[in-house]
Amino acid sequence: MRAAFVLGEIAGGLRRNLAMVVSVILVTFVSLTFVGAAGMLQLQINQMKGYWYDRVQVAIFLCGQGSTAAGCASGPVTPDQQKAIQALLDSPAVAQYVNDYHYESQNEAYQHFKEQFANSPIVDSVTPDQLPASFRINLKDPEKYQIISETFSSRPGVETVIDQRQLLERLFSVMNGASLVAIVIAGVMIVCAILLIGTTIRLSAFSRRRETGIMRLVGASKLVIQLPFVLEGVIAAVIGAVLASATLWAVAKFFLGDVLAKQYPDTAFISPAQALMLSPLLIGLGVVLAGSASMLTLRRYLKV
Amino acid sequence: MIRFDNVTMVYDKKARPALDSVSIEIQRGEFAFLVGPSGSGKSTFLRLVLREDRATSGSVFVAGQNVAKLSSWRVPRLRRGIGVVFQDFRLLPQKTVFANVAFAMQVIGKNRSVIRETVPEVLKTVGLEGMGHRMPHELSGGEQQRVAIARAVVNRPGILLADEPTGNLDPTTSQGIMQVLDKINQNGTTVVMATHDDDIVNSMRKRVIELGSGKIVRDEAKALYTSMMPAVRPSHLGQPAPSREAVGSPAGASEEEI
Numbered sequence: 001m002r003a004a005f006v007l008g009e010i011a012g013g014l015r016r017n018l019a020m021v022v023s024v025i026l027v028t029f030v031s032l033t034f035v036g037a038a039g040m041l042q043l044q045i046n047q048m049k050g051y052w053y054d055r056v057q058v059a060i061f062l063c064g065q066g067s068t069a070a071g072c073a074s075g076p077v078t079p080d081q082q083k084a085i086q087a088l089l090d091s092p093a094v095a096q097y098v099n100d101y102h103y104e105s106q107n108e109a110y111q112h113f114k115e116q117f118a119n120s121p122i123v124d125s126v127t128p129d130q131l132p133a134s135f136r137i138n139l140k141d142p143e144k145y146q147i148i149s150e151t152f153s154s155r156p157g158v159e160t161v162i163d164q165r166q167l168l169e170r171l172f173s174v175m176n177g178a179s180l181v182a183i184v185i186a187g188v189m190i191v192c193a194i195l196l197i198g199t200t201i202r203l204s205a206f207s208r209r210r211e212t213g214i215m216r217l218v219g220a221s222k223l224v225i226q227l228p229f230v231l232e233g234v235i236a237a238v239i240g241a242v243l244a245s246a247t248l249w250a251v252a253k254f255f256l257g258d259v260l261a262k263q264y265p266d267t268a269f270i271s272p273a274q275a276l277m278l279s280p281l282l283i284g285l286g287v288v289l290a291g292s293a294s295m296l297t298l299r300r301y302l303k304v
Numbered sequence: 305m306i307r308f309d310n311v312t313m314v315y316d317k318k319a320r321p322a323l324d325s326v327s328i329e330i331q332r333g334e335f336a337f338l339v340g341p342s343g344s345g346k347s348t349f350l351r352l353v354l355r356e357d358r359a360t361s362g363s364v365f366v367a368g369q370n371v372a373k374l375s376s377w378r379v380p381r382l383r384r385g386i387g388v389v390f391q392d393f394r395l396l397p398q399k400t401v402f403a404n405v406a407f408a409m410q411v412i413g414k415n416r417s418v419i420r421e422t423v424p425e426v427l428k429t430v431g432l433e434g435m436g437h438r439m440p441h442e443l444s445g446g447e448q449q450r451v452a453i454a455r456a457v458v459n460r461p462g463i464l465l466a467d468e469p470t471g472n473l474d475p476t477t478s479q480g481i482m483q484v485l486d487k488i489n490q491n492g493t494t495v496v497m498a499t500h501d502d503d504i505v506n507s508m509r510k511r512v513i514e515l516g517s518g519k520i521v522r523d524e525a526k527a528l529y530t531s532m533m534p535a536v537r538p539s540h541l542g543q544p545a546p547s548r549e550a551v552g553s554p555a556g557a558s559e560e561e562i
Contacts (some may be wrong), residue, residue, distance in 0.1 A: 218383065219381060
């Protein structure tokens, strides 16, 4: 009976200030979407780290024609110099850090270049001898890049040592920046949501002050009096959270899955299922937000 | 049933107290009028019984419990034992008569079959048999007050507090309301009624507790509403004797019997 009564009160309350309830739904929807967007960016970063860190390499570029680096003063790399570098790679001091390595000749470098820039006219103006030969090294621990760099960069015949991970780090820092922006926007929107939920509950409590007054007098418990108001806010926030989850799922499915995945076939994007994993978090956040906001408001505006 | 021990209530430290060292006891099953001018402390008295406020000093006992010592989650239980009726009825305008009365049972978790059984009974007690489907705005003032009384007593409280229940009603209608309250009192409910209505008090011949500036200035059984007689008032302060005579007069006693 009491449950039916509380449910009836909630339905009545939601109907009575429908406009406010809709605005609560929209504000929580927008704020939680930004929270979710930040979450998705982080998931994407983790995914890409996992994918790329296994594949990226340290590249030791050897001197080619026209190299201007200090180590290349004696002209293009000689076979002796190349052998010395290879011997050093095989020596126990270096080998302990190296998973495996392979040599990429100028011709192979040219093939890769052509693949990478297939759609660009730049391919026509590049010849194999303009591209440097290199050793591609896969490290056991990517953090040990510094050791390789120190060992090889001053060797004769070495133009430069490049850690490809640093290129990725730059991308990740852009993505981290974006998720920070999303968090800041989410924070502002969450403040809006809290204030709006508070105002809505206040209005609702005011418009039902007759009922609550009578409930108090006939000895209804605090729970029965306050629960309909709290649940009103919570229900609105949960609807907002569900909408936000649906939006994130749609972004993962249609934008990442259908559009971006086709443009960047070698990048692993997060799946719609992974985006949905954020949804319990968002719903939980919505419930906590609405629950605490309405409880605080009721303590001030609804005497029990 | 209700006992005040040296109760003082101060709302504003600069002003005089709303109640000043009030000690009084109202027995189970009694019918008591609370009279006195506005600001004399009648509403404060009722608020203290309901524990809307806590006394600044002294203790208020309701049904043997010191209400100031109740933890806040037990206050609802205290209030279930007290029915309240107001001058302005306080019905829910969008609910029918039946729903208004049933509301008081729903919110304390009574089950549906009990409600369906009890509400018509109570409506019959207050003289509104068969009017359960009507809306409050279709009723006269007296009928609305009867609905309010039905709502106050539907959970069978031991105490009924009435704050000027006839304040908005004409004399004839008021008499009808008093009959209902008397009937409820005869069923064993303690009734405390704050009022300004001298006709009502005079016709009922019940206990009269008169408050003035927060103090009890008169407490008599089967008394009249004599505070309306300014010539007699000052000499009476603190001495209950003279008006006892008035009560005893046969003319007054036979005047009205309900």
